Amino acid sequence: MELLCGYSSICFSKYLKENGKIDTIERDEERAKEALENIKQMELSDKIEVFIGDAVEILPKFNKKYDVIFIDAAKGKYPFFLQEAIRMSKKDTLIVADNILYKGYVMSDYNKHKQRTAVRNLREYIKEASEDPKLETEIFEIGDGISISKVLS
Template identity: 40%
Template sequence: MSGITYDYMEKYLRELIGDSKGIIKELEEFAEANGVPIVQKEAARLLEFMVTVKKPKKILELGTAIGYSSILMELAAENNVEITTIERDDKMVEYATENIKKAGFEDKITILHGDCLEILETLDDEYDLIFMDAGKGHYSHFLPHCLRMLAKDGMIIADNVLFRGMVACKDLMIRRKITIVKRMKNYMETISQDENLLTTVLPMGDGIALTVRRNENEKTGTAGTSR
């Protein structure tokens, strides 16, 4: 098991999703052959789904890697969204730049090269969707900046929030991962307990948290007036 779901469940769900095509398939094969972490298949399908449903005009991504998620979301948006993605690793930026150009999205996807937190401090735009997939031990540090730039009806999607099940079960804990797990637990508690936020966690992939702002009625516990 992955620590999140049973193997037979993952196998069945991935069979339902089916095989990828085109450049997405190429990137998946490259990532597997070179040990590059990209979102798991279930998470990739969720990103496609949310982009299709929400139809965001601007997306911020924390963690570019080889450009897989950015390209996936741009395809889901039918080339109709502006994506800003942040990556500090020189080699990943090189790979992502090549892949984004190959996909024909160089005018739609902008890579900001540098430390995620440092770059977040300089940004002052508004985003309809923010995908958090970098620096697993720093989600709590990223959050204030993400909320500052999140559109009123925007959504934050955070990947790896259950971190191989270790966040939910101490029996799965690997000693060298204790710091990351503690920090991720802090992030989870923050987004779950803040009365201004509404969060749901999906036990799929490596755990995915979806966070939006509550409306005023939800925060005060009042219902809308019917006519």
């Protein structure tokens, strides 16, 4: 299977407003290098910045507010990513999380040891995103599940 690293950022870049920018984080150096190469080939290097490292360490250093925040990384860290996303949001920011239903495990009674932590954290993400009064959240059963939260204030 061919992996197109940077694919999401490249797709999102089509919808950037004039002078809009994308920041993306990748902790795997090889994938980050490949993403940089793909971004360069698409002539998007001035629009997409790739930060190499663990998002758990890098995100707390970000102090910008974003219009759209896309979460598509370690599932065990989704509740942390949600809190960071809320911190970097403003009214009408969209927080999008991919793989939120994780092969159907999240909405089933799945409790096997193997993916238990990921499933527990994805369930926690859904609970927090659904119950936070600052967010309006919808879960879509598309692909592996997508959650979209609109920040209300």
